[in-house]
Amino acid sequence: xxxxxxxxxxxxxxxxxxxxxxxxxxxxxxxxxxxxxxxxxxxxxxxxxxxxxxxxxxxxxxxxxxxxxxxxxxxxxxxxxxxxxxxxxxxxxxxxxxxxxxxxxxxxxxxxxxxxxxxxxxxxxxxxxxxxxxxxxxxxxxxxxxxxxxxxxxxxxxxxxxxxxxxxxxxxxxxxxxxxxxxxxxxxxxxxxxxxxxxxxxxxxxxxxxxxxxxxxxxxxxxxxxxxxxxxxxxxxxxxxxxxxxxxxxxxxxxxxxxxxxxxxxxxxxxxxxxxxxxxxxxxxxxxxxxxxxxxxxxxxxxxxxxxxxxxxxxxxxxxxxxxxxxxxxxxxxxxxxxxxxxxxxxxxxxxxxxxxxxxxxxxxxxxxxxxxxxxxxxxxxxxxxxxxxxxxxxxxxxxxxxxxxxxxxxxxxxxxxxxxxxxxxxxxxxxxxxxxxxxxxxxxxxxxxxxxxxxxxxxxxxxxxxxxxxxxxxxxxxxxxxxxxxxxxxxxxxxxxxxxxxxxxxxxxxxxxxxx
Amino acid sequence: xxxxxxxxxxxxxxxxxxxxxxxxxxxxxxxxxxxxxxxxxxxxxxxxxxxxxxxxxxxxxxxxxxxxxxxxxxxxxxxxxxxxxxxxxxxxxxxxxxxxxxxxxxxxxxxxxxxxxxxxxxxxxxxxxxxxxxxxxxxxxxxxxxxxxxxxxxxxx
Ligand SMILES: Cc1cc2nc3c(=O)[nH]c(=O)nc-3n(C[C@H](O)[C@H](O)[C@H](O)COP(=O)(O)O)c2cc1C
Ligand code: SF4
Ligand code: FES
Numbered sequence: 049x050x051x052x053x054x055x056x057x058x059x060x061x062x063x064x065x066x067x068x069x070x071x072x073x074x075x076x077x078x079x080x081x082x083x084x085x086x087x088x089x090x091x092x093x094x095x096x097x098x099x100x101x102x103x104x105x106x107x108x109x110x111x112x113x114x115x116x117x118x119x120x121x122x123x124x125x126x127x128x129x130x131x132x133x134x135x136x137x138x139x140x141x142x143x144x145x146x147x148x149x150x151x152x153x154x155x156x157x158x159x160x161x162x163x164x165x166x167x168x169x170x171x172x173x174x175x176x177x178x179x180x181x182x183x184x185x186x187x188x189x190x191x192x193x194x195x196x197x198x199x200x201x202x203x204x205x206x207x208x209x210x211x212x213x214x215x216x217x218x219x220x221x222x223x224x225x226x227x228x229x230x231x232x233x234x235x236x237x238x239x240x241x242x243x244x245x246x247x248x249x250x251x252x253x254x255x256x257x258x259x260x261x262x263x264x265x266x267x268x269x270x271x272x273x274x275x276x277x278x279x280x281x282x283x284x285x286x287x288x289x290x291x292x293x294x295x296x297x298x299x300x301x302x303x304x305x306x307x308x309x310x311x312x313x314x315x316x317x318x319x320x321x322x323x324x325x326x327x328x329x330x331x332x333x334x335x336x337x338x339x340x341x342x343x344x345x346x347x348x349x350x351x352x353x354x355x356x357x358x359x360x361x362x363x364x365x366x367x368x369x370x371x372x373x374x375x376x377x378x379x380x381x382x383x384x385x386x387x388x389x390x391x392x393x394x395x396x397x398x399x400x401x402x403x404x405x406x407x408x409x410x411x412x413x414x415x416x417x418x419x420x421x422x423x424x425x426x427x428x429x430x431x432x433x434x435x436x437x438x439x440x441x442x443x444x445x446x447x448x449x450x451x452x453x454x455x456x457x458x459x460x461x462x463x464x465x466x467x468x469x470x471x472x473x474x475x476x477x478x479x480x481x482x483x484x485x486x487x488x489x490x491x492x493x494x495x496x497x498x499x500x501x502x503x504x505x506x507x508x509x510x511x512x513x514x515x516x517x518x519x520x521x522x523x524x525x526x527x528x529x530x531x532x533x534x535x536x537x538x539x540x541x542x543x544x545x546x547x548x549x550x551x552x553x554x555x556x557x558x559x560x561x562x563x564x565x
Numbered sequence: 566x567x568x569x570x571x572x573x574x575x576x577x578x579x580x581x582x583x584x585x586x587x588x589x590x591x592x593x594x595x596x597x598x599x600x601x602x603x604x605x606x607x608x609x610x611x612x613x614x615x616x617x618x619x620x621x622x623x624x625x626x627x628x629x630x631x632x633x634x635x636x637x638x639x640x641x642x643x644x645x646x647x648x649x650x651x652x653x654x655x656x657x658x659x660x661x662x663x664x665x666x667x668x669x670x671x672x673x674x675x676x677x678x679x680x681x682x683x684x685x686x687x688x689x690x691x692x693x694x695x696x697x698x699x700x701x702x703x704x705x706x707x708x709x710x711x712x713x714x715x716x717x718x719x720x721x722x
Contacts, residue, residue, distance in 0.1 A: 059691050062704035094693040233649035236690035264588075271596075271633050272689055274702055312592060312631035315687060329591025329617065331630035347588070389693070391654035396693025419655065428650055432687075464651045464692070478650065482687070 050083045050128045053101040053108070055158065057090035057243050058275040064115055065098040071119040079123060089244015091158030092398030093145050101140055104130040110140040148414070150376060151400045152384050153361045157244035163282055165290055168247045174292070176366030180255045181300050188259040189215055192362065194370035196382030201227050201355030202430070202459045202535070204448045210352060213342035214260040217350035222262035224253050225327070225346060228269040228356045229311055229318035232431025234390040234462030237398055238356040242269065242276035246283035250306060252359035254297060255366055257304040260352055265306045268323050271313055281308050315486040319534050320353040322488060333488045334534045355460065357386060378404030381447035389415045391464035408442030411465055422467040426551065430459025432482050433539035435546035436472065455546060472551035477505035479543040487536060494537025497528045501544065511557040518555060521548065569603025569638060576601065577609045581616045591617055591627060595634055604635035640675045640682035642720040645699040649688040652695030660696040660708050661685070667717040681720050
């Protein structure tokens, strides 16, 4: 029986994948053909979606940008045997955009049926957990440390160090939290795993729980991701029924429970202490550190808080060994990064690769430049609190240290491309506006500073600003950078000052008549 | 979307009780109340507060802190338009303004006839194919001028 893959990833759904799947089923029935339609996640090349694939004896063959109206002609072209068609991209694995990647964290995403335990096991699933159980706590912690894995949520903190701190803390109860509050514009990697390879996250969290002595895990996701949440909730049920979660994990005698929680539209709840407040049922207000969450976290107990990608990379590290992961990368940035190429870009999507590729290669070669065909003006890296990079910095290698040296940050791996029509003063205004909307209000530099910054930028945008206002902005950024309690207020200066430094002309609008409207 | 139920204290009590076993049940309770009643009814707030042993003021603070929780019922259709950077880089600001103008609504406003609520959202994770929106929980991508008009027509029809 032919196996046909029609993605169920929300991006594919937005482009009509459900109608495609229905049309394929209908056409097959009409022709009396037995087929199995698998609703996989996305392989991450969103410019190909809906990407329909067919399993053939020589591998999976892909058909790009399929709409329901294409379906009859696909059958005519005998696509069930990989037949040629104007939409055919040949063997999917050989398509250059896929062939050029190193997929470790995303090895299965878009390949498997996300809710099939058979598919998961067939492609190496649970191998990492098995090895972790054999290695024991200390051996597992050692592997995570040796892999060089650093947190993929923003700060790049060594995961092994965090886990060891929690493992050493003495307490009657400990927690593992997966931070899936993926609020950064230009990022969708966490979402893709929840939709496309949820068991991988579950396996990573179980390994973490066993290693640090935690018996309960929470995945804190966002309400903006209803599809991901539905798939992940189902995956938890399936894993529990099969004994991969619960009182006796895979017959080991060890317990670990997992619960999905959904936020309520507050960006700041991605900050780990605000997240824990929110999980406890309070307002998502940032806590002062110390104490570190690793010592006194959720409900005052030692808690690992890791980004979803950090946790979803653990099964590979345990299954293949720390060295297999550390062999990739550059300098102190080991392994691979699922880079999310977004915005005004021709070939947008998730591209996992070893650290060290340059920003220019990512944008121009892999991303194919802008979608509009106009010149690139700026690239925002690392979400709303990340810096705008001009084209002159395109030789910056994609690694934590090089990005810091260039005045930016990698963050969660998002890259948003802007063409030459972008107005960087508008973007600086937006950074303050976003900060003002999302500030938790705990500290003055951020709460007042973001509002003040927005007001000054309004003046600048209306052409009423002078040199004194730009100096005021610089001072304000200085105050926010050093006086804010967390990185929301502390990092708003990144987009603002990078825009001012690299695109000063956009901030000189004296020629404009005041209040043009 | 299922139509919201009218206020029913017994139902609210059942929803609250069903979640009390959870660790930190406040958000799951508020989500469930909003799911059932279309918003977090004013009458429910003191009930949740006493069940969780926090003050009414504290509970009110929690409800208002989170952008998602509504104190008033939403319209029949909820249109959430992405206003974040990646969509902006693809013309999202103009498209969002256009949708607002076609609906004749400001952000966070519900039309007088109760048909449509317009809200901003900051990223739907569809960033390579903006401008994007979520209409009644369904994703809509690559919205151009024609798409904006179609979207508005569908929710006002
Ligand atoms: C305003 C703000 C928002 C954040 N949002 C997220 C987020 O959505 N996901 C995430 O993993 N980390 C986010 N972080 C970083 C977390 O505080 C924390 O560092 C991270 O979850 C730790 O996991 P990691 O070590 O695996 O990166 C945010 C931080 C700040 C200040
Ligand atoms: S910097 Fe902003 S978000 Fe962070 S604690 Fe202060 S007020 Fe809250
Ligand atoms: S920025 Fe609009 S979907 Fe991500």
